[in-house]
Amino acid sequence: MSLERTLHHFPLDPASRQVRLAMGEKRLAFTEVAVKYWERPKDFIRLNPSGMTPVLVESEGDARLVLCESRAILDHLEEVNPEPPLLGRGPAERAEARRLMQWFDRKFDFEVGGFLLHEKMEKRLLGLGAPEFANLRQGREALKNHLFYVEALLADRDWLAGKRLSLADFAAAAHLSVIDYFGDVPWADFPQAKTWYMKLKSRPCFRPLLTDRWPGLTPAPHYDDLDF
């Protein structure tokens, strides 16, 4: 009897992308179900009453474990499949990776994604009309500040949280990659961030994200280009 995994996700959801990157890096096979979360599908709400992606279902025979919300899934994967470790080994490394995860999931999402993805993605998916220029500008300004911070971190680090690739890199890359799908990341002005993103983009775990397309949402021409 073998363990089967099904990931219910939306391809352009940053939270879902973090889980896909972590599972890819840990070489865990899974079946995918794309969820139109904004339509609040009944089957999906039964799995996760919050209505939010991602949800991972692990089945083995009759036993079934339903894991809802990105952080619960990531923590579970780390506990059950510890190799390669994506949270660091000691308390200081782990604290730094977790600090940056929350930075991107809370601060970046609120200040950047909440404006740019709302205007460019959610409005399109929900049929809410054209993006508002003032909101795009606010999101782009905040994005620059976050990229300055990423540059500062990378000035003396190989990866965001330190010497090793961690969930902090996946959190940052997941959020930035969706913004990049819509062509809004000014990579040329942030050379360290660009090199870091190139390294991530060329990892096998990243490949599936680069093939994501959603009807009505056309990616920027350089989106899947490894040499952007």
Add this chain to the structure above:
Amino acid sequence: MSLERTLHHFPLDPASRQVRLAMGEKRLAFTEVAVKYWERPKDFIRLNPSGMTPVLVESEGDARLVLCESRAILDHLEEVNPEPPLLGRGPAERAEARRLMQWFDRKFDFEVGGFLLHEKMEKRLLGLGAPEFANLRQGREALKNHLFYVEALLADRDWLAGKRLSLADFAAAAHLSVIDYFGDVPWADFPQAKTWYMKLKSRPCFRPLLTDRWPGLTPAPHYDDLDF
């Protein structure tokens, strides 16, 4: 040489309260520093560049570990001081506790706190004028839906995530307790939620929260009443 802990927090911040409850339950002594996060104090920004509370500093001789953001702190405390366990013992229990932590930190905070605490607390702290009625109404409507959900969970559970007290209870209680400070929780309409909250309120770890007061922000008369 003994370990010293300093918690930098804002008394009415739900994220800070979760950490205080967990440290209280684990009987970990700590020194407190109250942070006016909205003034972005320089010393505090040096500790946590996101500018957000809470931050826990652990010192032992010359060694110092700075833990930023609630989830990083809670996960660290659970790893380093596992007794009593606040995340459950098996994968299913842990997944359920973590699902609900994210429910309250993301969904509840966005739908309820973002309206009620912004209008009643942040506007006062920032000198932004009177609360807007439409926002208060929207927050109160959302709060009712969340309380219905809490009632449904408690219909066949002792605690929110199952048989044992967990970080899910502390997340919910931390968010609700700040709303309750401002008198906006309609406890009388939600008897199971009320009983659950009474149980929490009478635990030793909850006491410090009930003595919290902030200049210019007067708590509802029943706020610190164990028999509300």
